[in-house]
Amino acid sequence: xxxxxxxxxxxxxxxxxxxxxxxxxxxxxxxxxxxxxxxxxxxxxxxxxxxxxxxxxxxxxxxxxxxxxxxxxxxxxxxxxxxxxxxxxxxxxxxxxxxxxxxxxxxxxxxxxxxxxxxxxxxxxxxxxxxxxxxxxxxxxxxxxxxxxxxxxxxxxxxxxxxxxxxxxxxxxxxxxxxxxxxxxxxxxxxxxxxxxxxxxxxxxxxxxxxxxxxxxxxxxxxxxxxxxxxxxxxxxxxxxxxxxxxxxxxxxxxxxxxxxxxxxxxxxxxxxxxxxxxxxxxxxxxxxxxxxxxxxxxxxxxxxxxxxxxxxxxxxxxxxxxxxxxxxxxx
Numbered sequence: 001x002x003x004x005x006x007x008x009x010x011x012x013x014x015x016x017x018x019x020x021x022x023x024x025x026x027x028x029x030x031x032x033x034x035x036x037x038x039x040x041x042x043x044x045x046x047x048x049x050x051x052x053x054x055x056x057x058x059x060x061x062x063x064x065x066x067x068x069x070x071x072x073x074x075x076x077x078x079x080x081x082x083x084x085x086x087x088x089x090x091x092x093x094x095x096x097x098x099x100x101x102x103x104x105x106x107x108x109x110x111x112x113x114x115x116x117x118x119x120x121x122x123x124x125x126x127x128x129x130x131x132x133x134x135x136x137x138x139x140x141x142x143x144x145x146x147x148x149x150x151x152x153x154x155x156x157x158x159x160x161x162x163x164x165x166x167x168x169x170x171x172x173x174x175x176x177x178x179x180x181x182x183x184x185x186x187x188x189x190x191x192x193x194x195x196x197x198x199x200x201x202x203x204x205x206x207x208x209x210x211x212x213x214x215x216x217x218x219x220x221x222x223x224x225x226x227x228x229x230x231x232x233x234x235x236x237x238x239x240x241x242x243x244x245x246x247x248x249x250x251x252x253x254x255x256x257x258x259x260x261x262x263x264x265x266x267x268x269x270x271x272x273x274x275x276x277x278x279x280x281x282x283x284x285x286x287x288x289x290x291x292x293x294x295x296x297x298x299x300x301x302x303x304x305x306x307x308x309x310x311x312x313x314x315x316x317x318x319x320x321x322x323x324x325x326x327x328x329x330x331x332x
Contacts, residue, residue, distance in 0.1 A: 002332075003060055003098035004312045009049025012316040015061075015097075023058070023095070023102040028276075030072030030105045032088065036121035036306075037096040038064040039315045039328040040159065041245065042272065046094075047316065053094040054273040062096020063272065064089065066111060066121035067332075070100070077106045079284055087111040091124035091279055093272055097312060099332050106280035109287055112294040115301070122301035122327040126163040127290060128282050129244060129271050130220075134164055136285075137267050138218040138242045140173060149217035150174040152207060152234070154227065156193055157184035157325045160244065162302040164220055165191045167290065170298050176216060178203050180322070187325045191302070204234045215239065221268075225249030235264050243268030302326030 005018045025031045043061040045051035053059060066089040074083060082088060082105065089111055090103040111120040134140050140149050151168045155161045156177025168175045169192030177193035179185045185195035194210060196203045207216055215236040221227060225248030231241055232255060241264065259266070271279075293299040304324040307315045309332045319328055 001099040002309070004062075004309060004330075005060055005097075006047050009047070012047070012313040012320070014047060015313045015316060017310050020060075020098065022100045025072040025102045027073050028076055028104055028106065029102050030074070030082075030108060031070045032065060032067045032090060032101050032103055032108075033070050034065045034067040034096070034099055034101055034332050035117035036066050036332065037062045037098075037309065037330040038121050038125055038159075039312070039319055039330060040064070040125050041319065042125075043097075044316055044319055051272075057093035058095030058098075058101075060095045060097050062094065062098070062101070063092050064121055064124035065092065065096045065101055065103075066090070066117040066123075069108070072102075072105065074105065077280065079106075079280075080108075080110050080287065082108060082110065087117060087120070089120040089123050091128050091271075091283070097309065097330065104276045104280070106276055107283060109283055109291070112291050114295060114297070118306055118329055118331060119301045119303065122159070122303055122329060123294075125271075126159045126327070127167075127286055128279065129160060130163045130167055131286055131290065132271065132282055133242045133244050133269060134168065134218065134220055136282075137269060138220065138240045140168060140171075140218045143217075148173045150176070150211065150236075152203070152216045152219045152231075153177040153193065154220065155179070155222045155247075156188040156195060158222065159302075159327045160220075160222065161188070162191055162326050165193045166299045167293075169193070170293050176203075176207050176210070184325055187302075204230050207234055211236075218242065220244065223248035225252060228252035228254060232258055232264060235262065237262050238264070240265045240267065244270075304328055306331050 175193040177188040188195035222245035224246040
């Protein structure tokens with residue numbers, strides 16, 4: 001099979017086409033003929049040598065795919081009754097930049113009705129991540145008086161950002177999002193957020209102005225660093241700050257007394273190394289709560305550009321430029 005490998009840590013040029021043996025599925029696993037693969041920030045980190053695959057995972061990058069089920073073990077933990085020939089999308093621990101990939105059956109979902117395979121490949125990494133961190137860990141919900149809690153998404157035009165905005169908006173939550181230019185802000189607004197250009201506006205002042213000084217209940221943070229102190233001051237009482245990336249730095253100064261007085265929660269997670277059982281539970285929740293939104297058209301994947309798989313290096317350069325809005329995809 002054709003694949004894209006990382007020949008050594010470095011810039012996008014170290015992504016090179018190669019040929020590999022088609023992998024063989026083991027117990028509880030299936031073989032997928034890949035139609036499209038998603039490109040994500042962790043792929044860039046892996047290519048740079050900063051994010052090694054978990055033990056036992058493929059050394060090839062790629063955390064999500066969509067395609068056709070070719071072979072495998074369909075007898076155990078098959079909640080969606082998948083079978084050979086079905087179109088699926090799958091969350092992976094690695095190996096997605098290839099024509100064939102092995103995935104745990106429990107991490108495969110049927111392609112939502114009305115979506116292409118390219119669109120379906122844009123779902124797993126972002127939707128699993130957002131559901132786990134915004135709705136599960138962040139507990140975005142309803143206050144005792146029946147008010148829908150509010151969400152701030154840092155980096156609203158990213159793949160994660162457009163997913164978080166759409167899901168929170170679809171469930172009736174007020175959403176704020178930061179972005180770096182007028183075009184990105186307009187995209188966030190179209191998806192249902194009040195957008196804030198962080199290069200021209202202070203997001204703390206802007207959110208407080210629109211919430212009568214109350215702040216927000218949940219913040220999804222991909223920045224960390226010096227944003228953290230400002231975010232703590234923006235959270236409403238009982239608010240939750242959820243970290244999913246540290247693009248602005250790993251370390252921050254915090255006001256511990258503020259956390260105590262306002263009963264704030266700081267949390268975060270990574271997804272790649274979590275157990276199959278954990279990811280399987282997320283898959284079932286997504287199928288129940290989110291797949292109907294996708295099939296009705298209330299939520300859609302936002303795809304910025306699709307590259308031929310052999311041009312993975314170009315796709316990574318676009319990712320690193322941060323000029324995109326939504327997902328970057330590879331097509332086989």
